[in-house]
Amino acid sequence: MYALGRHLLLELKDCNKEVLDDLDFLKDCLNEAAICCNATVVGESFYHFSPYGVSGIVNIAESHISIHTWPEYKYAAVDVFTCGDTVEPEKAAKLIMGRLEANSYSMIELRRGIVEDSRVGCATK
């Protein structure tokens, strides 16, 4: 069996709360994360909430990278969803964790789109 996509779901805790509220910083961070994992950016949408918090999504040719932050809890929910065998989503995850100065985290991986076609790049284990 093969999967069309890999979806990393990160719970980032005890982060730098100033960074979690900085839209420009997070926009740069997610775009850099896309580049460092060999993805191609095709669009983005970022929004700063009042009084605090940011939602940001980078649309990549290989799916998406998203972030939702709650500075008041020093928490961010990050998703790195990629398809194809030319990207390395772990690299994006690692870059984001570092930039947000997450002192605690959890990460799970889900395989999305299970098919029986061996031409797709991602074999399930």
Added chain:
Amino acid sequence: MYALGRHLLLELKDCNKEVLDDLDFLKDCLNEAAICCNATVVGESFYHFSPYGVSGIVNIAESHISIHTWPEYKYAAVDVFTCGDTVEPEKAAKLIMGRLEANSYSMIELRRGIVEDSRVGCATK
């Protein structure tokens, strides 16, 4: 314990393949889904791939709704990620499943951002 967000992950199979390749249809569909679950749209990004397939994300004040389609497999990966107690993400999921004419699906829910603050709306069970 309480969760800041609810994240529904849908695997939609045996869908209408023409619909899965129609960017304008999917853009309308995700925006309608946001409205029907009582979310507030704050941005979007949609992209059509060559030769086929669409990636689309609607950024909502309550997090995001995303779709990635593989018409060649009649498959779509849909995420409905919401926070707060005024939205009903199941309604968005149901609308999207219907519009894509999914004959088979699976759905899992993850609670994101577990905190000990009872002021957040979503109690874990």
